Amino acid sequence: MDDDAIRRYLSDHRAAAMITLRPDGTPHAVRCGLGLVDGRIWSSGRPDRVRTAHLRRDPRATLFVFGAAPDDPFSYLTLETEVTILDGPDAPELNRQLFTAMQAHMDPPAGTLFWEGAPHDEADFLRIMAEERRLIYEFRVTRSYGMV
Template structure:
């Protein structure tokens, strides 16, 4: 599904979200995440050892709830593709540049300003990957 202009506009300026996955026993589990549109697709970052990554490997269905401080929100019903491998650090660089609105220069990482090489090194050290959300349906109050 292609995002509507209205959905894309909302996602372009709102990066706070909750990612809802489901356990093998059917229990919904929620984690707060950051999201951003990269080349028109919704992405988020995670690590290989996160529990939500393991759940998504078993069942790639996921709901993403994106919200603002003013009570506007957007829900996206999705299927997740996990982007990992040698290009994952560079993919995370693209994602965080978009989320932070910094096309060049240092990026903020847990309160530190990191140059690009430092940032890429940190992505490798943390075994970071990218969740790409293939959107099936959206609804909300935006």
């Protein structure tokens, strides 16, 4: 599957399962949201998450992206990836970029982003991201397949 087909699918499908590998090689799956930022596939996380520890040890992850609408209940996209964790001092700003992209279809009030169901101005949102030490998972696709 080419990069354009992946981007088209991800533009309308943001719900996924992220599968990482435990030290014994067994899979660990969690639900996550995905967004496209400048053509890159991102998700948000925290340093204390189990998946973060798995990815620091082994950067491989599989994303299973769900169909999103009644008219495509059987569509899916599987992405085998290598993950880079972006957790530098710019991580709050990177999260702002991600959530801006993910919430574009929600039409939030100008200058605000939703967090935990409430709108926050950008300065407050950046403060929350810094306090939570949120980071970005950046996925580089190594193989893709599905019914898109």
